[in-house]
Amino acid sequence: MMEQDMQEILFTREQLSARIKEIAAQISEDYRGKAPVVIGILRGSFIFMADLVRELDIPDMTLDFMSASSYGSGTVSSGLVDIKLDTSEPITGKDVILVEDILDTGNTLSRLVAELQKRNPASIRLCVMLDKPERRVKPIQADYTGFQIPDGFVVGCGLDYDQKYRQLEYIGILKPEIYE
Numbered sequence: 001m002m003e004q005d006m007q008e009i010l011f012t013r014e015q016l017s018a019r020i021k022e023i024a025a026q027i028s029e030d031y032r033g034k035a036p037v038v039i040g041i042l043r044g045s046f047i048f049m050a051d052l053v054r055e056l057d058i059p060d061m062t063l064d065f066m067s068a069s070s071y072g073s074g075t076v077s078s079g080l081v082d083i084k085l086d087t088s089e090p091i092t093g094k095d096v097i098l099v100e101d102i103l104d105t106g107n108t109l110s111r112l113v114a115e116l117q118k119r120n121p122a123s124i125r126l127c128v129m130l131d132k133p134e135r136r137v138k139p140i141q142a143d144y145t146g147f148q149i150p151d152g153f154v155v156g157c158g159l160d161y162d163q164k165y166r167q168l169e170y171i172g173i174l175k176p177e178i179y180e
Helices: 013-030 046-055 107-117
Strands: 006-011 037-042 062-069 082-085 095-103 123-131 144-148 171-174
Touching: 006 013, 013 046, 013 123, 013 144, 037 046, 037 107, 046 095, 062 107, 082 107, 095 107, 107 123
Parallel strands: 037 062, 037 095, 095 123, 123 144
Antiparallel strands: 006 171, 062 082
């Protein structure tokens, strides 16, 4: 049933895996000798983040999580960002890598970056699996990007529609009749 709900499969598991290895190699090089805190934004980033950190060659990294949303159960960002779970450890003076599934309007990541900057980290960099620049309403860009995608409602590999489809090992565009 899941695959028939897709309008198009954008990226296979193999394509995702290959790109994650490339991103991890770049991050590992950029953070050589450092001890960054990798912060995943739940729930969407959990699969991407797990795949990414397993590929990183950074022995002293630590992991943390936040949860924030501007979608609820809809398909369009409300523009209001609700931080539901905050980091468990202080980030003052630390290098932070914020990991998110998708950079869309920029509302969520702009709010989270602003919040984290108040805590005086040494640096903050953004790593996103998908970037949808044509929908951007906030001036924010990722430092590490898996794939740039066209406008369309995407699911799979952690991305969901109303808590469904996260478990798919590929990323696909959901047929509009599924959510309209």
